[in-house]
Amino acid sequence: MTTLCKVSTLLLTLASITSVDAKPAVNTTNSNLKSRSNVSFIVNGFPTTEKKFFARIGFTFNTKFCGGAIIDEFWVLTAARCVDQVNGQPYEWRHLTVEVGDFTSQVPETSKFRVSRVHIHPEFNVTTNSHDIALIELKRPVPNDRIKEMCTSTPEFGTLVATCGLGSTSRSSVAPASSLRELFFRETFISYSIPFNVGFCPDDQLCMEPVAKGGSICNLDEGGPLYKLHCGTRIPECILGIASYYIVSDNPEMNCRGDNTFASVPFHFRWISSIVASG
Template sequence: MYTCRGFSFFILLSVSTMFIDAKNIVSSENRTNISQSLVSAIVDGIDSKSRMFFVIVHTTDSYCGGTMIDRHWVITAAQCVFGRQTDTTHIQAGDFTKQSAKQFYEVKKVIYADGFDMLTYNNDIALLKTKKSMRSLRSGHKFLPMCKREPEDLAVLGSCGMGSDSSYTINQPSKLQEVLYDHGSNSAGCPENQLCLISFLSGSSICVYDQGSPLYVMSCGQTKPQCLFGVASHWTGSNVGMGHLCSRVNVFTKILPLRDWIKNTIRAN
């Protein structure tokens, strides 16, 4: 198993003073303009270190997070691309911790996971194949491998994203945000193929436009992602729909039950 004993407390102390202020509201016009180098981030998150595997998936009317897992393949939430045209879907890659130029890649193919259900979010995963390789000496892009086994309960998990950094309105962050979880916080009663997690930090949560973002296991004693463990899907809680866009109970689709399907799909396409 992936182990990380005692690391949870270290992480909690190290991030306790790293809250960020809300940024400017993103207009509906900007939200649909893929030429924006930054889009909208995690609520009450912390400034993330560089995560060069993180990408933004742009469609004609929205955007989501995603993860590079291969030189031609990105994994995201199926809901993000469901019903959208492939020729108007683009991948934006680069270092989202900096105000630097980003690269865009056209999408050649979209494949939904077996058993995906838009109503229940079951198997909320899609694979996107790009027309051109995302690997180059100049790009600096990195791929995040899929986890091969379950981490132990004490393992620290992280998720990064560029979704809304406010639970009340859509705000634009200046850089990539990150939220941290204890694997042991997975709620009892959560569907078998999903993880229902609550952050270390009170109020921290994925939010609107974070769907599709990666959930990764952190290396022991440091803040380096080790492998892709899940994909951000949605959130649940009593405050959703009562003036809040999101909730602190964050739901992720597990990678492990779909790992063989992902490998076989990439191999066949």
């Protein structure tokens, strides 16, 4: 008996959306690939209830932030590009803070966690976007009810997955959302929309096509969790990926459209587990 929940007509009706328009594919090594810009989006997403395992990674020296996924009382997963200062060297712990909560109001000091160490995957490459994953170790534990286990295997194509973030809901605004928003995805190897044209997805990455037309992650949503959803309840089951990169167009109206790429948690499971165990 299978428990997989495929993206279906029911989901499309729920979202009141259609699939992404077919467009010429773009090579993933193209200079249009961006991981940093001046705007952030969960575009065409939906308001969602608090995802307790979602964390916001803040920086002491600017207003930039990234998402994160709480996988252990002392450990948070995020994108390597979020904490990479230069050439694989992480920012010093004193420059980072991890925040938890529903993010509908100012985060209290009790929900802010100081960082003790940062581990960037040793094979992270910002040029090729490979192994874009990192671990942040906290100085004190987060409550156990905020922990979400990692997926140990990649589900079948079409399985219902989602991501959440705090980015702007409009391409014309840089203001973050007042609360978390969620976006549905389906996995794809061969895509007829931006950004894939090689016909396959690297093993260390998950290439996801948004169900929503024009839906996308964008800058500042990097590091956020991709999670498998239970078929019947749509309750998050496990952390499947970490938001990595997307395509940005010179035309602002075309920013953050098409497919998105996430670092695969199942692929990196052994590395993650070894770091957590050594801590």
